[in-house]
Amino acid sequence: TQLLEQSPQFLSIQEGENLTVYCNSSSVFSSLQWYRQEPGEGPVLLVTVVTGGEVKKLKRLTFQFGDARKDSSLHITAAQPGDTGLYLCAGEEGGGSNYKLTFGKGTLLTVNP
Amino acid sequence: GAGVSQSPSNKVTEKGKDVELRCDPISGHTALYWYRQSLGQGLEFLIYFQGNSAPDKSGLPSDRFSAERTGGSVSTLTIQRTQQEDSAVYLCASSWGPFNEQFFGPGTRLTVL
Numbered sequence: 001t002q003l004l005e006q007s008p009q010f011l012s013i014q015e016g017e018n019l020t021v022y023c024n025s026s027s028v029f030s031s032l033q034w035y036r037q038e039p040g041e042g043p044v045l046l047v048t049v050v051t052g053g054e055v056k057k058l059k060r061l062t063f064q065f066g067d068a069r070k071d072s073s074l075h076i077t078a079a080q081p082g083d084t085g086l087y088l089c090a091g092e093e094g095g096g097s098n099y100k101l102t103f104g105k106g107t108l109l110t111v112n113p
Numbered sequence: 114g115a116g117v118s119q120s121p122s123n124k125v126t127e128k129g130k131d132v133e134l135r136c137d138p139i140s141g142h143t144a145l146y147w148y149r150q151s152l153g154q155g156l157e158f159l160i161y162f163q164g165n166s167a168p169d170k171s172g173l174p175s176d177r178f179s180a181e182r183t184g185g186s187v188s189t190l191t192i193q194r195t196q197q198e199d200s201a202v203y204l205c206a207s208s209w210g211p212f213n214e215q216f217f218g219p220g221t222r223l224t225v226l
Binding site for chain 1: 117144146148153154155156157158161163169172204206208211212214215216217218219220
């Protein structure tokens, strides 16, 4: 079973600060996805990274996939209260089980005004 | 609203009772997934349906859990003889196909007393 470790588990910061959350594994994933989940709702896909070393930017969010496709990071610049939520990473196992996502436990981010 | 819907949103039951959770996927989506999200845990894959193919039941935790998908649309997850450890949020997702973005419903919060 492939596992994804996310850190930190909890993060509370002030509006305007920068932050980075991490997603690590000892296994290789064919791709990795980042989701944000708000209370009472399902996760919403933010980005999918596929190529080792790939960097994707989504406004103030920067996502990076490690060269070996075992880890990823999410960096938020100038965090806003609207960024508050649970950030989940999920890896696709690849091969014939591409549909099966392995999720990390998430990073609960609170951005205080 | 054309999103994934789930019912009920909350379910409280007594240990030993059976429960049925319903998922209405996005119209036209051929793939449907069930996940379980326990407190402090990531999403755990339960079962996957794709068109008329046999479902992948490899994530079901015990034989008390079963799911069906009628007419390639609505799905029902059934938990028999519920236990306290079954308490969790059960999330359903659908996608156009196995390699496409999964859209999640808001989940059903199950509490077993």
